Amino acid sequence: MIKVGLLGCGTVGSGVVELLKNNAEIISRRTGDIIELKKVLDKDLDKCRALGIDEAKITGDFEDILQDDEIDIVVELIGGIEPALTMITRAMQQGKHIVTANKDLIAEKGKELFDMAKANQVDFYFEASVAGGIPIIYPLKQSLAGNQIKEVIGILNGTTNYILSKMSEEGRPFEEILAEAQELGYAEADPTSDVEGLDAGRKIAILSSIAFNSRVTFDDVYIEGISKITPSDIEYARDLGYVIKLLAVAKQGDDGSIQARVHPAFLPKKHPLAAVNGVYNAVFITGDAVGEIMHYGRGAGKLPTASSVVGDIIDIGRNIVHHISGRISCTCYEDKKILDVSQLRAQFYIRMTVKDRPGVLAGIAGVFGSNNVSLATVFQTTHGGGMAELILITHEVEEQDLNDSLAVLRGMHIVGNIDNVIRLEGTNRDL
Ligand code: NDP
Numbered sequence: 001m002i003k004v005g006l007l008g009c010g011t012v013g014s015g016v017v018e019l020l021k022n023n024a025e026i027i028s029r030r031t032g033d034i035i036e037l038k039k040v041l042d043k044d045l046d047k048c049r050a051l052g053i054d055e056a057k058i059t060g061d062f063e064d065i066l067q068d069d070e071i072d073i074v075v076e077l078i079g080g081i082e083p084a085l086t087m088i089t090r091a092m093q094q095g096k097h098i099v100t101a102n103k104d105l106i107a108e109k110g111k112e113l114f115d116m117a118k119a120n121q122v123d124f125y126f127e128a129s130v131a132g133g134i135p136i137i138y139p140l141k142q143s144l145a146g147n148q149i150k151e152v153i154g155i156l157n158g159t160t161n162y163i164l165s166k167m168s169e170e171g172r173p174f175e176e177i178l179a180e181a182q183e184l185g186y187a188e189a190d191p192t193s194d195v196e197g198l199d200a201g202r203k204i205a206i207l208s209s210i211a212f213n214s215r216v217t218f219d220d221v222y223i224e225g226i227s228k229i230t231p232s233d234i235e236y237a238r239d240l241g242y243v244i245k246l247l248a249v250a251k252q253g254d255d256g257s258i259q260a261r262v263h264p265a266f267l268p269k270k271h272p273l274a275a276v277n278g279v280y281n282a283v284f285i286t287g288d289a290v291g292e293i294m295h296y297g298r299g300a301g302k303l304p305t306a307s308s309v310v311g312d313i314i315d316i317g318r319n320i321v322h323h324i325s326g327r328i329s330c331t332c333y334e335d336k337k338i339l340d341v342s343q344l345r346a347q348f349y350i351r352m353t354v355k356d357r358p359g360v361l362a363g364i365a366g367v368f369g370s371n372n373v374s375l376a377t378v379f380q381t382t383h384g385g386g387m388a389e390l391i392l393i394t395h396e397v398e399e400q401d402l403n404d405s406l407a408v409l410r411g412m413h414i415v416g417n418i419d420n421v422i423r424l425e426g427t428n429r430d431l
């Protein structure tokens with residue numbers, strides 16, 4: 001019998017308890033042995049009691065799980081860096097295999113955890129840490145291992161995708177939809193991590209490390225959130241044939257250099273990711289052999305996330321049955337250069353307010369031209385009060401050249417404001 005110690009009876013923990021119970025028979029048959037939940041831990045014991053767990057199995061003391069030699073696998077679902085890091089580390093030192101959904105921990109401490117797992121000859125699995133119920137870590141490490149991965153583009157945060165989808169459908173402003181999402185329980189009371197792109201940043205750090213076999217940490221990822229997106233940006237995008245999505249992008253250049261970034265982007269309406277709406281997540285991967293593939297589904301929630309956690313438990317269970325460990329361990333065996341965002345090339349959408357009088361457009365175009373920024377589309381809508389709104393789409397340009405142009409424009413008396421600047425993504429793809 002394979003015995004599991006569970007840390008955390010919250011949203012995902014309760015899903016794991018439910019799934020292990022409801023699908024016990026098929027899980028055991030697929031594993032090749034019975035999987036038993038031996039002990040569960042939470043600060044609030046009543047949360048575990050509410051799941052119908054025997055009183056004898058419930059504890060508030062981590063030592064009860066750590067010192068139980070029968071426990072083979074510790075499933076960490078309390079979240080955050082500490083005490084999760086210490087608990088996982090100590091469990092590994094006791095020879096216990098680990099399953100976690102903790103993206104914060106892996107994006108920041110991945111290397112230490114993998115080194116620790118190797119040193120203690122235990123398995124360390126974390127499928128649920130990226131895109132909840134969507135299988136993506138295992139496919140990248142296993143099914144796609146024969147490919148050179150060129151790029152991974154994801155909609156990895158359900159809260160922001162819900163907000164942008166609603167803004168697009170209903171034309172209402174960001175703040176209003178965010179407040180509604182909080183009332184409905186989709187967005188956290190403190191939504192900063194979702195809205196400012198930090199959650200997606202942690203997830204793309206994990207995916208790019210695996211896809212390109214080189215460590216990318218959260219600090220390496222360039223991050224912009226969605227709080228500056230207005231209904232008018234969404235409307236202009238629609239008129240021009242795009243949707244706005246918060247994308248997490250990881251690419252590898254021909255020289256092996258890596259870029260990892262999270263930001264709102266204009267995405268062509270025909271791109272497969274453009275159809276991903278509401279709280280759904282998706283990951284679009286390009287490999288040299290497989291071509292383009294997309295994984296789509298629920299990126300969060302009790303049972304979808306538990307599905308990934310239980311899949312990991314079963315896989316480790318199979319390893320235990322066959323007396324092996326470390327079969328799929330750290331894949332970061334290279335040390336590739338990570339590019340700064342200023343070194344990247346992209347097309348940009350720029351919305352700016354300018355004085356509405358002769359010669360203004362020529363003056364602005366001149367600034368872009370003298371900084372190597374070529375314009376693909378320009379149109380103007382009158383604002384009133386002698387001001388006009390100018391919408392520009394650039395050709396692909398160096399990000400540094402664009403920033404230099406904008407710095408000059410901000411100092412010109414004909415420019416009232418640079419209202420928004422948004423990258424375009426997916427425009428090079430055949431649609
Ligand atoms: P919850 O907050 O719902 O559950 C965590 C539980 O652990 C809570 O009951 C919490 O108690 C308890 N806990 C926290 N710290 C301790 C501690 N030191 N000792 C004992 N118990 C503790 O979180 P989720 O289930 O939503 O998330 C768990 C993990 O899964 C996180 O890493 C999260 O990022 C990840 N994840 C979650 C997804 C989701 O859809 N929810 C999707 C993908 C990943 P208290 O509430 O009192 O702090």
Ligand code: HSE
Binds near residue numbers: 157158160
């Ligand atoms: N807060 C995340 C989201 C879910 O909105 O997608 C957990 O990863």
